[in-house]
Amino acid sequence: MTTTVDKSKVPWWVANLIVPLVNLLLALLVSGLFIFIAGENPFQAVRLIIYGSFGYIEGFAYTLYYTTNFVFTGLAFAVAFHCRLFNIGGEGQAYIGGLGVFLVAINFSFLPVPVVWLLATAGAVVFGAAWAYIPAYLQAKRGSHVVITTIMFNFIASSLMVFLLVDVIRDFKQMGPHTVALPKELWLPTFKELAHLFGLKIRYSPLNLSFLIAIAASFFVWFLIWKTKWGYEMRAVGHNTKAAIYAGISPHKNIIIAMLISGGLAGMLGINEILGVHHKIVAGFPAGYGFTGIAVALMGRNHPVGIFPAAFLFGILYQGGSEVTFDMPNITRYMFVAVQGVIILFSGALENLFRPQIESFFVNRINKEEMA
Amino acid sequence: MVSPILELKDINKSFGHVHANKNINLQIHKGTIHGIIGENGAGKSTLMSIVFGLYQADSGTIKISGKEIKLKSPRDSILSGIGMVHQHFMLVENFSVLENIILGFEGELVFGKNLEKAKEDLKNLCDTYKLNIDLESTISDLSVGFRQRVEILKSLYRGAEILILDEPTGVLTPQEVDELFKILRSLKEEGKTIVLITHKLNEIMDLTSEVSVMRQGEMVGHKKTESTNKEDLAEMMVGRSVLLRINKSVTKPGNSVFSVRDLVVKDDLDVTRVKNVNLDIHEGEILGLAGVTGNGQTELLEALSGIRKIESGEIKLFNETISNKNNFFDPKRLKEKGLAHVPEDRQRMGLVTDFKAHENLIFGYHHQEPFSKSSILKEKEILSFSKKVMEEYDVRPRSPNLITSNFSGGNQQKIILSRELNENPKVLLVGQPTRGVDIGAIEFIHQRLIDMRDKGAAILLVSVELEEVLSLSDRIVVMFDGNIVGEKINKDVTDRELGLLMAGVA
Structure with missing residues (x-):
């Protein structure tokens, strides 16, 4: 000891x-x-990381773009973790969430643009949550461990998406495994456009409106976990299931709710990647953000106030790292x-x-x- | 003069703003049983944790047989000949007795010679002290009393000369307590020194030759046991005179409000633990349920409170079926019907110990107004409610934002009681309400239960403390091996009769 x-x-x-x-x-x-x-030279590498992620405006915008993704997946992991569920299926939930964004946006593109954005966000949440529902149900009703099932569901999601992107929703005029692009008016406003409004000419960067959605999602999670009855019940189940049953709190119900919210948050990665950056589904777009989100949440101690800086740190590493590999x-x-x-x-x-x-x-x- | 085997001088220890031990001086002599008494939170456990190396004192010295030593970890203490039996046992449930004892002291990579020697040594120890333990049995198959013996054996095997026991009888039946005391006496005969931490005055009077009393972090007195008595000690502990027997008026019970018919309940391992039980609890009465732990009381209580599904039979609350073979009301619905439940195991069931005190004070009632509205928790209302009940039930410290595990056992119990009694339930199920709770608080808790009864509540009291059942109940039933084996009106029964019923003899 x-x-x-x-x-x-x-x-x-x-x-x-x-x-x-x-x-x-x-x-x-x-x-x-x-x-x-x-x-x-390690010192040179550190200098490059700092320059790459802060030194010029496009680089900084890239850092914040990565941060956006990590916030979504970090929050997703944290919500489930408060109910002591180790949801490592963020990757797959994000993938399917992206499918939701795209299908909603392309099918409702006749509606006013802000309405499409709202519906597409709902699509991201619903598809991500639906993908988390099956492992959640199996955990709650059958006791199948969510770690195992969510890992398997990552593979299933990946295979399913490859199948869809190759055989069903591919842009058949092109060779690559991706869909057609969404109409341009549906693309989320980018930081570049905002800068132009203020007369600042900058080159491309993927940072877009999703960053603000990520901030809003952080507030939502904080409020949910610490200020609502649902968060209270999830935490009770997470800390002491036996006591929760005693107090009339259903572990089954809360396991499912926590996983649905978790999956929904992971799915929101699709907003950034599909509506904001690629404007179509590209095979493998979650690119490991779902997994890195676990580290972000753990480092941020599963609290939005910690997750945000942790996500930012990983953003710096991603962006600064690419600068280093370049030089x-x-x-x-x-x-x-x-x-x-x-x-x-x-x-x-x-x-x-x-x-x-x-x-x-x-x-x-x-x-x-x-x-x- | 022989120097004491253990001497503490000017020990100080603070936790944050709490001064848990203030200038403690203590001398313990070889071959004695030395009692340390005090209310929960008086600093007994802190002091002994310092001796066992779990905490380091902020200042002060510790001498063993006249030699000053530094105890930086339990390992240092074990090597200095100090052993400790904790209130909560530190055993690996699915290991055998032998495996548990040699754990950390295996001394070889592949079991062989050392293991055989250990077996031999342990057998000798068992014989010397009449511990009567089968080294091959698995811990999970052993009763609480035997597990405690394993802990004692473990300490002895590791060379303990001074054995500290923290509230050793809290979880034992009267018979098991007798057995334990026999063992402790034989340890003393063999020259071992025993430090007994307790708040039970009977044990002090029975067993010890010297006693030290602690109150609010200070040592308030050392006495020879033969030259003191229970009343004096109680007064020293609490700082005022206390009633050791509760004053209780005789009331007329009303209608049966809670009735149990032909109840059969199985536990998680599918073993039938409650076999055909019939019970009625009336308005304005306390029905005491006595019995040795593990005779089905736990499962009965869980079935009655909607936590456990029943096999067959029927439970009715106010003439409404709340549980039968096919369906049952969950605890939430039962609460709405006016049933409250103080569970037997406060840390594993009654509380979320990682929650703040105010979160536990609304636990199970959190969805009701004024604590939440449209699913949003009303922090201001929760905190003002918490402050009010913490004042009313004298929960110390009065910090609604403190994490619950930082409260002492007695104060944790008060948190549960204040929550469950606050709604003025019509039916109250209470399991071990004063387990590990100090005298001052016991008096308080008992008085509350009597008050509830006088207001017309129907109360079922499940307790392994015979004295508690006798002093509170109007009517007593005894449970043995899943059956109700006897029913007595309290005023006509003696503890001997009950003891025989509990043992399944009568």
Whole structure:
């Protein structure tokens, strides 16, 4: 057993800011070592990451675009996790959510544009939620573990979409596995257009209105989990199922609700990718955002206030990382997958590695001050 | 003069703003049974956790046989000859007794010589102290009393000279308590030193030679047991004189409001635990249900409160069938009918210990006004309600935003009681209302139950504390092996008679 630290004396900023920052620094240190071994200068790499993600306006817009995706998938994981469900099916739910966006948008394109956007958002949520419903039902009624079923549903979603994109909804005038493009008026307004309105000429960046939707979704999740009866019941089931039953709270019902909301949030990734960026379904568009969302949620301690900065951090890594791979021939894209892995390792799995030491350091300092 | 085997000097320990131990001095002599009493939250467990190396004192010294030592972890304490039996056992349920005891001390990669030696040593220990444990049996098959013995054996095997027992009798039947006391006495005979943490004065008087009393983090006195009595000790503990027997008027019970007919209930493993039970609970009476733990009381209570489906029979509340073979009202519907339930296991069922106190104070009532409206929680109303009931039930500390697991056991129980009694239920099911609760709070809780009865509530009291059943109930039924084996009017019965019924003898 390790030394126990008096938790009530640990200041909140030590537990919630200092410890994650130290973990992050450690991760960067180890990543720096990778880069050094690969024969590049780690300090130069850090400089490039910062330049790439903040140094010019298009780069920063890219960072925020990635952030948008991670916010959606991070929130999705967090909602289920509050009910102690490990929903790792965000990837598949996002894929099917994208299908929902596209089908709704293309079939209702005759309606006024804002109405189509609203309906397409609903399409994203409903399709994503529907894909999460089956594992949720199996967990609630049959006890099939949601980790297993959601993994399998990722594969099923992927295969289903390939089938649809090759044989059913493909743009048959083209060779690639993607659909026809949506009418241009349905495309979500981009940051580039906004900048133009203010007389700022910038080059392309994928950042679009979805970023604001992601912020709204963060508020929604915060409100749902901590301010409503549903959130209260989900948390009760998550923390203590037996007590929930005692209090007349149905675990079955709450497992299903939590998974539906989770799947719906994951599906909203489709808004950013389909309505905002590709304007059609491209095979494999969720591109791992669903999985990275798990790390984002864990790093953000499943709270929107933590998820947003965590999503931003991963946005920096994605965007800054591509800048590095561009300028440093020895560093490949996969190197940055490894860097992400190291960050997840230190801020997720090894989260408590140095926590006792750091916390007792601050607690001892506080004690000394009190004595003096 | 021989130096004491354990000596604490000026021990201080704070948690945040709570000064849990203030300048504690304590001397414990070899070969004695030393009692430490105090209410919940008096700092007994904190003090012993410091001795066992779970916490470090902020200041002060610990000496063992006159030598000052630093205890940084339980391992240090074990090596210094200190063993501790916790209130909640630290055993791996699906391991055998032997596997549990050598856990962490295997000493070899592939079991062989060491294991044989361990077996031998353990057998000798069992014989010396008459522990009567089968080393091969699996923990989950053992009764609570035996599990406790395994914990004691584990400490002895690891070389404990000083054995600390934290509230050891809280979960035992009267017979098991007798057995435990026999074992403790034989340990003393063999020269072991025992520190007994408890709030039960009977145990102190029975067993100890010296007693130290704690109150609100301070040591308020050391006494030779023979030169003190229960009333004095109670007063030292609480800081005022207390009633050890409750004053209760005789009332006339009214109509039967809760009736159980031919009830059969199975547990999760499909074992029939309640076999053909018939019961009636009347308005304005407390029906005591006595019995040794594990004779079906838990399953009965769960069936009555809508948590568990029944096999056959019928349960009626106010002449309405609330449970039969085909369907049953869930706890939410039963609450609406005026039924409240204080569950036996407060940490695993009555509370979400990770929730804040105010979240637990509305648990199960959270969907009702004024706590929520259109599914949105009304924080202001919840907090003002919480402050009110915490005041009324003297929950300490009065911090509605504190996480529930940071409250002491007695205060957690008060949180449940204030929640369940607040709605003035017409029928109240109460399981082990004072398990692990201190004297001052017991008096308070008992008084509340009597008040509820006087207001006309029908109360079913399930308790393994015979004394509690006797002092509260108007009528007593005894459960043994899933059956009701006896029914007595309280004033005509002795604890001996009940004890025999509970043992299935009479």
